[in-house]
Amino acid sequence: MSDAFLSAATTLLGQRGLSRDSEVMNPWLTDWRGRYSGRALALASPASTEEVAALVKLCAQHRVPIVPQGGNSGMSGGATPDESGDSLLLSLRRMDTIRHWDEDAQQVVCDAGVVLQTLHQAAARRGLRFPLTLGGKGSATIGGLISTNAGGTQVLRHGTMRAQVRGLEAVLPDGTILDTLAALKKDNRGFDLKQLLIGSEGTLGIVTGATLSLLPQIAARRVLFVGLPSVHQARRLLLLAQQREGAALEGFEIMPRDALDAVLAYEPAARDPLGEPHKWYALLELVADETQADSLQKRVTSLLETALEQGLVEDATIAASETQAEALWSLRDGISSAERARGPAVQHDISVPPEKMPAFIEEASAVLERQFAGTRAVAFGHLGDGNVHFHLRAPEGARGGEWEDADGKAISAAVHDLVTEWAGSISAEHGIGQMKRDELGRLADPATLSILRGVKQALDPQGIMNPGKLVPLASRAPAA
Amino acid sequence: MSDAFLSAATTLLGQRGLSRDSEVMNPWLTDWRGRYSGRALALASPASTEEVAALVKLCAQHRVPIVPQGGNSGMSGGATPDESGDSLLLSLRRMDTIRHWDEDAQQVVCDAGVVLQTLHQAAARRGLRFPLTLGGKGSATIGGLISTNAGGTQVLRHGTMRAQVRGLEAVLPDGTILDTLAALKKDNRGFDLKQLLIGSEGTLGIVTGATLSLLPQIAARRVLFVGLPSVHQARRLLLLAQQREGAALEGFEIMPRDALDAVLAYEPAARDPLGEPHKWYALLELVADETQADSLQKRVTSLLETALEQGLVEDATIAASETQAEALWSLRDGISSAERARGPAVQHDISVPPEKMPAFIEEASAVLERQFAGTRAVAFGHLGDGNVHFHLRAPEGARGGEWEDADGKAISAAVHDLVTEWAGSISAEHGIGQMKRDELGRLADPATLSILRGVKQALDPQGIMNPGKLVPLASRAPAA
Numbered sequence: 001m002s003d004a005f006l007s008a009a010t011t012l013l014g015q016r017g018l019s020r021d022s023e024v025m026n027p028w029l030t031d032w033r034g035r036y037s038g039r040a041l042a043l044a045s046p047a048s049t050e051e052v053a054a055l056v057k058l059c060a061q062h063r064v065p066i067v068p069q070g071g072n073s074g075m076s077g078g079a080t081p082d083e084s085g086d087s088l089l090l091s092l093r094r095m096d097t098i099r100h101w102d103e104d105a106q107q108v109v110c111d112a113g114v115v116l117q118t119l120h121q122a123a124a125r126r127g128l129r130f131p132l133t134l135g136g137k138g139s140a141t142i143g144g145l146i147s148t149n150a151g152g153t154q155v156l157r158h159g160t161m162r163a164q165v166r167g168l169e170a171v172l173p174d175g176t177i178l179d180t181l182a183a184l185k186k187d188n189r190g191f192d193l194k195q196l197l198i199g200s201e202g203t204l205g206i207v208t209g210a211t212l213s214l215l216p217q218i219a220a221r222r223v224l225f226v227g228l229p230s231v232h233q234a235r236r237l238l239l240l241a242q243q244r245e246g247a248a249l250e251g252f253e254i255m256p257r258d259a260l261d262a263v264l265a266y267e268p269a270a271r272d273p274l275g276e277p278h279k280w281y282a283l284l285e286l287v288a289d290e291t292q293a294d295s296l297q298k299r300v301t302s303l304l305e306t307a308l309e310q311g312l313v314e315d316a317t318i319a320a321s322e323t324q325a326e327a328l329w330s331l332r333d334g335i336s337s338a339e340r341a342r343g344p345a346v347q348h349d350i351s352v353p354p355e356k357m358p359a360f361i362e363e364a365s366a367v368l369e370r371q372f373a374g375t376r377a378v379a380f381g382h383l384g385d386g387n388v389h390f391h392l393r394a395p396e397g398a399r400g401g402e403w404e405d406a407d408g409k410a411i412s413a414a415v416h417d418l419v420t421e422w423a424g425s426i427s428a429e430h431g432i433g434q435m436k437r438d439e440l441g442r443l444a445d446p447a448t449l450s451i452l453r454g455v456k457q458a459l460d461p462q463g464i465m466n467p468g469k470l471v472p473l474a475s476r477a478p479a480a
Numbered sequence: 481m482s483d484a485f486l487s488a489a490t491t492l493l494g495q496r497g498l499s500r501d502s503e504v505m506n507p508w509l510t511d512w513r514g515r516y517s518g519r520a521l522a523l524a525s526p527a528s529t530e531e532v533a534a535l536v537k538l539c540a541q542h543r544v545p546i547v548p549q550g551g552n553s554g555m556s557g558g559a560t561p562d563e564s565g566d567s568l569l570l571s572l573r574r575m576d577t578i579r580h581w582d583e584d585a586q587q588v589v590c591d592a593g594v595v596l597q598t599l600h601q602a603a604a605r606r607g608l609r610f611p612l613t614l615g616g617k618g619s620a621t622i623g624g625l626i627s628t629n630a631g632g633t634q635v636l637r638h639g640t641m642r643a644q645v646r647g648l649e650a651v652l653p654d655g656t657i658l659d660t661l662a663a664l665k666k667d668n669r670g671f672d673l674k675q676l677l678i679g680s681e682g683t684l685g686i687v688t689g690a691t692l693s694l695l696p697q698i699a700a701r702r703v704l705f706v707g708l709p710s711v712h713q714a715r716r717l718l719l720l721a722q723q724r725e726g727a728a729l730e731g732f733e734i735m736p737r738d739a740l741d742a743v744l745a746y747e748p749a750a751r752d753p754l755g756e757p758h759k760w761y762a763l764l765e766l767v768a769d770e771t772q773a774d775s776l777q778k779r780v781t782s783l784l785e786t787a788l789e790q791g792l793v794e795d796a797t798i799a800a801s802e803t804q805a806e807a808l809w810s811l812r813d814g815i816s817s818a819e820r821a822r823g824p825a826v827q828h829d830i831s832v833p834p835e836k837m838p839a840f841i842e843e844a845s846a847v848l849e850r851q852f853a854g855t856r857a858v859a860f861g862h863l864g865d866g867n868v869h870f871h872l873r874a875p876e877g878a879r880g881g882e883w884e885d886a887d888g889k890a891i892s893a894a895v896h897d898l899v900t901e902w903a904g905s906i907s908a909e910h911g912i913g914q915m916k917r918d919e920l921g922r923l924a925d926p927a928t929l930s931i932l933r934g935v936k937q938a939l940d941p942q943g944i945m946n947p948g949k950l951v952p953l954a955s956r957a958p959a960a
Contacts, residue, residue, distance in 0.1 A: 104719055105835045149668050160666060176927040182903030185865040186640060186831045188629050188679055188911045189920055190932050190950050195675035199668055216723075239584055243696070244771060247727055291724060351666045355585045385665040423662030431668045440669055447656040452670050454938035459931060470670050 002041060002086075005062040009044060009088075012054055017094075019043045028072055028089060029081065032139075036077035036434060039085035040067070045094045049169060049177060049208040052090070056206065057175030059088060065464045066090050068202040070144025071115065073136035075349070076433025078148065078201045078469050087467070092143045095208065098122055106214045107166055109181055112143025112207050119212075128214040131158040131250075143207040149199030151429030156384035157250045158215075160429070161198065167211030168194045173204070173460040183211045196455070201431055202466040204459045220293040221250075222286050222300045223325040226307070226316040227278030231256075231358040231383075234282045237312045238384055241284060244303050248296070251285035252384040253332050259339070259380045263331050266338035270331060274315045282313075282383070283332050335380050336389075344400035345378075345391040346411045352424035354386030361388065364418050368392055372411055387428040390415060416443055432470045441472025482521060482566075485542040489524060489568075492534055497574075499523045508552055508569060509561065512619075516557035516914060519565035520547070525574045529649060529657060529688040532570070536686065537655030539568060545947045546570050548682040550624025551595065553616035555829070556913025558628065558681045558949050567947070572623045575688065578602055586694045587646055589661055592623025592687050599692075608694040611638040611730075615813075623687040629679030631909030636864035637730045638695075640909070641678065647691030648674045653684070653940040663691045676935070681911055682946040684939045700773035701730075702766050702780040703805040706787070706796040707758030711736075711838040711863075714762045717792045718864055721764060724783050728776070731765035732864040733812050739819070739860050743811050746818035750811060754795045762863070763812050815860055816869075824880035825858075825871040826891045832904035834866030841868065844898050848872055852891055867908040870895060896923055912950045921952025 010018050019025060020042045030037040041064065046052045059066050065087040069079040081087040095111035098119070102108070103126060110119065116130075116137040123130050134140065134152030144150075146168070150161045158164070166183035180194050197205055228234050234254050241249050257277055264270050274281075286303075288296040300318060307313045319325035339345060352360045365377035374395025381388040392411050394403045416426045420443045432440050441449065449472060456463075456471045490498050499505060500522045510517040521544065526532045539546050545567040549559040561567040575591040578599070582588070583606060590599065596610075596617040603610050614620065614632030624630075626648070630641045638644070646663035660674050677685055708714050714734050721729050737757055744750050754761075766783075768776040780798060787793045799805035819825060832840045845857035854875025861868040872891050874883045896906045900923045912920050921929065929952060936943075936951045 102835060105833075149672075151666050151668075155666060162672070172927055172931070174930075176930070178927045178931075179925070182833050184831050184903075184905050184908075185834055186631050186635060186862075186867045186908040187905040188631075188907045188909055189905055189924065190912055190928075191680050191684070191935055192629075192642070192675055192678070193928060193931050195672055196931075196935075198672070200671050204671070351664050353585075353662050354665055355582060382666075387666045425664050425667040425669055427668045428664075428666040429668055432670060444669065445659070447652055447658045448670075448673060450654075450656070451652070451658070451673050451676075451939060455671055455676075455935060458934035458938035 002064070005058065005064055006042060008058055009042070009055060012058065013044060013046055013051060017045050017047060017051065019045070025089070028069060028091065031077050031080045032073050033075070036080040038081035038083055040081045040087050040089040041085060043089045043091060045091045047094050049095070049171065052171045052206060052208050053175050053177050055090070056171050056173065059464055060174055060462060063462055063464060064088050065467045066206070067466055068092065068147070068206045070113065070141030070147070071136065071139035073139045074144065074148060074433060075430035076427070076435040078431055078433030078466070079144070080434070082468055090206065092141060092206070092208070099209065101126060103128065105183070107183060107211055108214060109167070109209065109211045110142055111209050112141060114142045116140045116142065116145065123214055124217060127217050129217045130164070130212060131215055132161055132164055142210055142212070146198055146207045146210055147200065147202050148431045151385070151387070153253070153382070154250055155382065156252055162195070164212050165194065165198060165210055166213050168197060168207065169209035170197050170205040170207050173462065173465045178205065181209060181211050199431070201433060201470045203456060203470050204465060216289040218287045219290040220288045220296045221325065222296055223319040223328050224284040224300065224304065224316060225273045225328045225331070226282050226284070226313040227274045227276070228280040228282060228313055229278065231280050231361050233312050234280055234383055235355070235358045237282060237307055240307060240310070240312065241303060244306070245286055245299060248286040248288055248292070248299070249284065250287050251283065253283045253381060254383045255281050255332065255335060255380040256378065257281070259335050259378055260331065262338040262342050263334040266341050267330070267334050270334065273317045273328060273331070276315065278314050283328055339378065339391060342393070344394040344398060344403055346404065346408045348390040348412065348415045349428050349430045350390050350415065350419045350424055350426060351385065351387040351428035352419060352422045354384065356422060357383060357386045357388065360422050360424070364390070364415070367418065368411070368414060371414060372407060375411070385428070413439070434469055437468070437470060437472050444472070482544070485538065485544055486522060488538055489522065489535060492538065493524060493526055493531060497525050497527060497531065499525070505569070508549060508571065511557050511560045512553050513555070516560040518561035518563055520561045520567050520569040521565060523569045523571060525571045527574050529575070529651065532651045532686060532688050533655050533657050535570070536651050536653065539944055540654055540942060543942055543944060544568050545944045546686070547946055548572065548627070548686045550593065550621030550627070551616065551619035553619045554624065554628060554913060555910035556907070556915040558911055558913030558946070559624070560914070562948050570686065572621060572686070572688070579689065581606060583608065585663070587663060587691055588694060589647070589689065589691045590622055591689050592621060594622045596620045596622065596625065603694055604697060607697050609697045610644070610692060611695055612641055612644055622690055622692070626678055626687045626690055627680065627682050628911045631865070631867070633733070633862070634730055635862065636732055642675070644692050645674065645678060645690055646693050648677060648687065649689035650677050650685040650687050653942065653945045658685065661689060661691050679911070681913065681950045683936060683950050684945060696769040698767045699770040700768045700776045701805065702776055703799040703808050704764040704780065704784065704796060705753045705808045705811070706762050706764070706793040707754045707756070708760040708762060708793055709758065711760050711841050713792050714760055714863055715835070715838045717762060717787055720787060720790070720792065721783060724786070725766055725779060728766040728768055728772070728779070729764065730767050731763065733763045733861060734863045735761050735812065735815060735860040736858065737761070738856075739815050739858055740811065742818040742822050743814040746821050747810070747814050750814065753797045753808060753811070756795065758794050763808055819858065819871060822873070824874040824878060824883055826884065826888045828870040828892065828895050829908050829910045830870050830895065830899045830904055830906060831865065831867040831908035832899060832902045834864065836902060837863060837866045837868065840902050840904070844870070844895070847898065848891070848894060851894060852887060855891070865908070893919070914949055917948070917950060917952050924952070
């Protein structure tokens with residue numbers, strides 16, 4: 001059976017398009033954080049949408065499961081095959097053409113395999129900008145970003161990947177091509193299938209291309225670093241900044257003193273930008289395109305004066321140069337590494353309604369530190385999105401692997417329980433993949449689970465699209 | 481069977497909640513344009529989400545089809561039951577409570593039956609604004625607007641209803657309640673079910689409540705009326721205005737001289753705002769909240785100077801008062817009535833990719849006027865959204881009903897064929913309902929149809945949710 005399939009697939013894709021060589025395949029069979037590993041029948045690298053469609057048809061015929069993969073930089077094991085070795089790993093990386101620029105309409109059509117950083121650079125050469133960005137931009141592909149509805153640091157102003165997608169091209173589980181690349185601003189012809197595919201992690205089809213919206217390039221930016229007495233004041237500062245400069249405010253990140261201490265201890269070049277210590281810090285980035293650049297400095301200064309007058313901030317600094325701006329950002333970007341160096345911790349990617357985040361951080365930290373003696377909660381990140389990285393550090397002296405094995409699962413379950421109580425999400429931006437599928441099954445309400453399963457069954461009745469990911473297994477006793 | 485159902489439903493909803501009185505029911509059994517009429521088992525008017533849920537469970541048990549209805553101001557017969565009299569008409573109008581304001585987060589939670597104008601007024605009293613608006617605002621309900629993903633005149637800047645919905649509450653076809661009212665900015669827990677329900681016209685479930693985003697109130701506006709040599713110049717002017725004042729530009733409507741003539745002839749008070757006639761006209765509206773109001777006049781004047789310098793516009797006027805602004809808008813808003821008074825015409829609600837709209841208007845007008853001798857094409861409306869009202873006027877002397885019966889269907893089919901060739905939509909904002917279901921079935925690609933049907937079948941296996949609407953019937957010979 002698999003011989004017949006492999007022979008047909010090789011005929012279809014040619015030598016370059018299909019490999020069973022373990023040296024070629026191995027780098028793509030483990031996720032980049034080394035948490036998940038699997039095996040595969042072969043690595044397919046089709047060169048066009050038509051080849052993807054023909055290949056999926058072949059897979060459907062032979063009932064070969066498909067694991068689509070972009071840059072293999074996902075956080076939840078969504079692009080790693082299982083151990084069975086029955087699946088075909090389908091890489092989109094060879095499809096890396098930027099198909100068409102439309103400067104007037106400020107949009108671009110590109111293949112799914114285009115790397116985010118490549119798109120950034122190509123847009124910049126045209127005086128344009130693709131606003132979504134994240135740590136893995138050097139490997140993350142457009143198709144992967146769409147399939148996981150990726151977030152990042154610019155979501156506050158520009159939304160997640162969903163908000164950037166104007167049109168989509170995808171191959172469905174039966175090998176037909178869904179083409180909505182023509183970007184319509186108004187289209188009420190029934191259920192929005194594009195929205196259904198965005199964030200579906202390859203379980204309903206394979207994204208092969210997209211029409212993405214672009215913005216004018218940034219002409220000026222200002223980065224502020226402020227000290228605050230509490231995380232509630234951070235929320236008030238955010239509201240003031242949004243009210244005054246909502247169109248310019250692109251970043252609003254928070255961190256507690258504790259996290260700043262970790263960075264100052266870990267990064268030799270890091271300096272505390274403020275004279276005295278504060279309980280909380282916020283980093284604000286405001287940007288302007290050419291038409292608004294002249295007034296930016298004045299507006300930022302005025303915003304800060306108001307914040308000081310209203311007693312929202314205790315102290316503040318505005319970066320005087322790009323170098324200083326980068327130094328401020330490196331304090332924020334350095335937290336993950338500094339925290340890792342500090343010792344073992346269990347990490348969570350969670351959201352609650354933004355207005356509740358300050359209260360959640362305080363209550364959840366207290367509850368969890370009490371429940372798990374000796375642990376320490378650290379929350380930092382995207383306050384404006386109601387999304388923080390929520391770490392629980394191991395007690396002093398605990399040994400990483402052992403402690404995580406013993407307590408990690410219980411801690412994560414407790415965090416997810418709390419988040420669910422607060423009407424939040426156990427996956428704000430990293431998706432479900434294989435990592436959180438059981439937790440989603442445990443915590444999602446029955447209506448949601450029943451629709452997830454129903455839609456999956458309707459679109460992929462053979463279950464060949466990225467099996468074992470995202471959609472929780474049905475419980476053994478079916479609902480009446 | 482229906483007796484048992486009616487008795488149980490009456491027990492559930494009480495006298496006020498269920499009526500079979502024809503005087504009570506009749507106004508809601510014909511759509512407001514008088515194109516579609518039907519009959520119903522009864523009119524149910526539940527008072528809460530819980531009552532809707534219990535009622536839907538009862539309907540599922542007895543297999544009673546449900547036709548959900550908001551303000552009965554739809555354009556495609558989507559809220560009118562069929563002739564059988566087997567369906568329950570389920571009105572959401574009694575659920576008209578604005579549940580909760582959050583001024584800080586700039587959002588409001590309200591029942592599905594809240595009327596749009598009521599929401600506008602209530603928001604204004606709090607210094608806030610709900611930007612979506614349209615002609616039927618005095619009757620259209622939030623639930624209906626969501627179920628049809630309504631558009632209107634502010635889409636250019638703020639998007640359709642989809643873009644205003646942060647959270648949703650809905651009753652699914654089995655009577656379970658899907659509650660995503662807690663508005664998360666980031667949530668990657670699988671397929672976005674909220675997006676699936678928006679625009680599904682009550683075929684997948686009944687919207688019972690929503691969390692909607694709000695904006696600061698408008699503090700100033702400027703309305704411009706410009707004369708243009710061609711519709712292509714209108715597009716260039718739009719691009720200039722978006723580049724310079726994208727955040728302020730809320731309206732960009734176009735009309736040909738021909739349509740202006742119709743309004744001038746029909747409305748006694750109407751005056752041509754420009755001295756000489758021009759081939760095309762555009763109406764621009766730019767607005768500012770309090771923080772931007774001071775500079776608006778200067779920016780609008782500067783924009784107009786640039787447009788004149790670049791030769792984009794032939795002549796222009798800026799309304800000097802709110803009265804003048806309203807007079808300019810009434811020229812645009814008067815087109816539909818003036819065109820109706822002028823004689824019979826077939827109307828279409830279409831979109832193409834915005835950048836193609838000028839070429840489409842020219843080519844489609846020429847093709848159709850040639851194909852249907854004596855007709856005259858008139859296109860006007862939302863150029864910025866790539867969405868125009870596309871009318872074909874009957875030949876001189878044709879008699880309305882007769883001509884429409886004889887030629888209307890062929891003309892609409894020809895328009896829809898052209899739109900489909902141009903990768904556009906046969907329903908830009910009015911939805912499919914019962915009016916365009918056959919056309920959708922004729923013109924949608926097989927992949928789209930198969931997903932529409934599959935999702936419908938998965939969520940509503942009994943087919944009780946608004947049967948006969950939106951989802952085209954499967955062809956008799958099922959696909960292999």
